[in-house]
Amino acid sequence: MDTNRLQIADALARFYLSPEAAENLSGEDFATHKASVLSALDKGVSLTSNYQPAKAAVTRFLGQALTDAPPHPVLDAIRPFMKDLHWQTNKNYHGHFEEKFFENEAFAEIIGPKGMLRTDVFRAGLLLMGPEIDYPDHNHEASEWYNVLSGTGLWRQGGNAFSLCPPPSAIFHSSWEVHAMRCQKTPVLALWSWAGNMSSEAMPV
Ligand SMILES: [Fe+2]
Numbered sequence: 377m378d379t380n381r382l383q384i385a386d387a388l389a390r391f392y393l394s395p396e397a398a399e400n401l402s403g404e405d406f407a408t409h410k411a412s413v414l415s416a417l418d419k420g421v422s423l424t425s426n427y428q429p430a431k432a433a434v435t436r437f438l439g440q441a442l443t444d445a446p447p448h449p450v451l452d453a454i455r456p457f458m459k460d461l462h463w464q465t466n467k468n469y470h471g472h473f474e475e476k477f478f479e480n481e482a483f484a485e486i487i488g489p490k491g492m493l494r495t496d497v498f499r500a501g502l503l504l505m506g507p508e509i510d511y512p513d514h515n516h517e518a519s520e521w522y523n524v525l526s527g528t529g530l531w532r533q534g535g536n537a538f539s540l541c542p543p544p545s546a547i548f549h550s551s552w553e554v555h556a557m558r559c560q561k562t563p564v565l566a567l568w569s570w571a572g573n574m575s576s577e578a579m580p581v
Pocket residue numbers: 515516520549555578
């Protein structure tokens with residue numbers, strides 16, 4: 377059972393090498409992020425024994441998001457362990473974002489310093505957002521690569537307008553780039569990875 381968890385890392389490496397994963401992404405920051413993650417995956421990640429499952433309010437939408445999701449190799453690798461994921465909200469947002477946000481957003485770290493698979497080089501996992509929720513402007517020092525798995529949300533980067541991001545959209549945020557998300561009628565499930573300085577969680581802007 378546990379060795380199957382390593383298939384998540386294998387699936388992520390194969391996916392990140394595929395053209396679909398990078399879609400329209402380019403630039404030095406993205407290349408650095410991708411190289412960092414692929415290098416760490418190539419060296420290998422280890423199984424952790426102290427990863428504990430945890431639900432969040434928004435996981436009430438997880439079943440719908442999984443039903444709506446088109447086939448995806450990384451999601452297929454994660455599916456057997458979906459009930460084991462540790463969902464959490466970011467405490468840095470408390471007092472800044474409205475209470476509704478915390479009932480409609482959570483993330484799970486699957487690979488990383490606190491993931492079910494351990495590496496200190498990068499973090500990767502799932503983000504789940506409920507229907508019609510706004511994820512206001514925020515940023516973080518780590519660079520971030522999103523791949524939309526389910527649901528069509530809107531993403532905004534810097535001073536740009538919101539743009540529709542249906543699966544399998546790929547989005548990249550450079551270090552400290554301000555971004556925001558907005559959901560429509562369906563929940564949104566996205567694969568994310570962080571690289572670079574990951575010592576602090578995202579902050580509201
Ligand atoms: Fe982010």
